Amino acid sequence: MTEELPYRIAIIVLLAGMKTVRLCRRRCLGWKASWSAAKKNPGDGVVLAVCQSVWTAALVVYVCCPQWISFAHLDMPLHMRWGGSAVGIAGILVVAWADHHLGSNLSGIVQIKDEQTLITAGPYRWIRHPIYTGGLLYCCGHFLLSANWCVGACCCGGAALLYATRIPREEKMMLGKFGDDYRHYIKRTGRLLPRIICR
Template sequence: MNLIVAAKIAWAVGVVSWWLIRRPFERKVKRERVVDARDRVREFVLLSISTLGLGITPLVWAVTKALNFANYPYSPVQFALGVLVFLFSLWLFRRTHKDLGKNWSVTLEIKDTHKLITEGVYRYVRHPMYTAFFLWALAQLILIPNWIAGPAGVIGFGTLFLFRIGREEQMMLDTFGDEYRAYSARTARLIPGVF
């Protein structure tokens, strides 16, 4: 099998796996009453930018020849590394959803029964789901040998992260106060002991 075709298949399997992981959690949280939802229009725009980078642009690369002009030489090592990073991102993505349970949401929301989760992967970082998405973006960068579709995930999700993280942390402070301050003091945002 051609290595580029293998990369396209690996990317597609990763995206479908992401959806399969998230789907059952989406169903569970729909029943939860939201008591605080912030910046709905802004959230829609940011999620659209992230989807453009992590989904639409690489999909265009995978199913058309429109971006072939930006392809570059590709190696089996690059393919293997991209797959490994994607697998780790999927594991972390699932673990994060499992640890959050009904406290999870796509947008900035606080549920009626919302709790501050500090166990599981949340013991080490405050935003492991963002870490999982950054790992997906990194996997895409490594896995897709194209100067446009490869980095599109880092740019798309990076934009969402940059314009959302401060507002999310403020919402958590508004909701949990000193408990969140203490939690923030002992955990990193994305990478344990680093950032």
């Protein structure tokens, strides 16, 4: 499987990039605050941990023992596979951009903070959940680089499942907190894609 080595290295680089972005943001918020938030809603933390474990395990298997899932290999053209690196990097940049504008509102679980504000700057000007958009791009990047449907199912499927369970709850909480302001915000933005595309 030596021909897979460049793609495996690219996946490691993407993993390191995303981990750096999220750890730096968590460090800015404070580890204690992140841990306290997780303890308030352990069920949500469990769902997040399970989904992250599934897609991380799939990537680790592909990087360390690709022969274990070689049965799931897909024949993809080289430009499509390497295009996955651009898609993955785009996802990381979107997450970093959204993190920056979200500031202290960022939380690892579904919750509304007492000091929560409605963010409409940066990517939030067009998309209500840009971190999830970036996460899906990131996962699609791994799928394309690996050219493996098992990796794709675990990464993209796990992310889609996580976001599908979170988004309705988050928006319900935001409506409860911000009322008509959030309703107006919904009318001019898309959930995961800009409104001009996602109506």
